[in-house]
Amino acid sequence: xxxxxxxxxxxxxxxxxxxxxxxxxxxxxxxxxxxxxxxxxxxxxxxxxxxxxxxxxxxxxxxxxxxxxxxxxxxxxxxxxxxxxxxxxxxxxxxxxxxxxxxxxxxxxxxxxxxxxxxxxxxxxxxxxxxxxxxxxxxxxxxxxxxxxxxxxxxxxxxxxxxxxxxxxxxxxxxxxxxxxxxxxxxxxxxxxxxxxxxxxxxxxxxxxxxxxxxxxxxxxx
Numbered sequence: 001x002x003x004x005x006x007x008x009x010x011x012x013x014x015x016x017x018x019x020x021x022x023x024x025x026x027x028x029x030x031x032x033x034x035x036x037x038x039x040x041x042x043x044x045x046x047x048x049x050x051x052x053x054x055x056x057x058x059x060x061x062x063x064x065x066x067x068x069x070x071x072x073x074x075x076x077x078x079x080x081x082x083x084x085x086x087x088x089x090x091x092x093x094x095x096x097x098x099x100x101x102x103x104x105x106x107x108x109x110x111x112x113x114x115x116x117x118x119x120x121x122x123x124x125x126x127x128x129x130x131x132x133x134x135x136x137x138x139x140x141x142x143x144x145x146x147x148x149x150x151x152x153x154x155x156x157x158x159x160x161x162x163x164x165x166x167x168x169x170x171x172x173x174x175x176x177x178x179x180x181x182x183x184x185x186x187x188x189x190x191x192x193x194x195x196x197x198x199x200x201x202x203x204x205x206x207x208x209x210x211x212x213x214x215x216x217x218x219x220x221x222x
């Protein structure tokens with residue numbers, strides 16, 4: 001009888017242990033009010049640099065950080081719940097697995113985000129033109145005049161129409177993904193261009209005054 005009770009107690013202990021472990025992993029996949037640590041500092045730093053957050057970079061996920069996350073989410077077509085889950089982290093350019101890689105996120109996360117930008121900005125353009133759009137983003141990452149991460153460049157205020165109108169949230173097709181991958185692997189059809197625009201729709205006098213170095217499809221690169 002005692003043996004039976006011991007077995008039952010062991011099973012119950014294992015159930016509690018696995019439940020606690022599962023809860024810990026679930027918690028590790030999100031940042032929310034009450035979270036603390038280096039990842040929260042990364043979130044605060046990103047949000048502050050983009051004008052969403054004005055508080056201290058203290059690694060404490062309080063009401064101010066939560067409000068800033070919600071504002072960022074609303075601006076970028078994400079569920080405005082104030083919780084940094086996988087999609088919000090990807091948009092911010094951070095990895096919830098513990099640090100930055102490849103310019104602010106995992107290589108796969110950067111690739112998919114860049115592909116979304118390409119799909120939103122260059123659907124219908126020649127393949128070379130899609131690669132060129134991706135290359136412009138990467139050229140900005142390398143330039144001291146722009147944010148130093150792919151997410152930072154893409155989500156810089158007013159930088160890309162696809163972000164402003166929400167088209168960045170469309171699922172990229174295989175061609176956009178391949179174009180982003182080719183650009184990340186070093187193909188730059190623009191030879192270092194930092195800007196592009198559609199001459200048929202552009203209204204910015206400053207942009208129209210830039211020297212055009214090449215044209216691909218409907219885009220002029222400068």
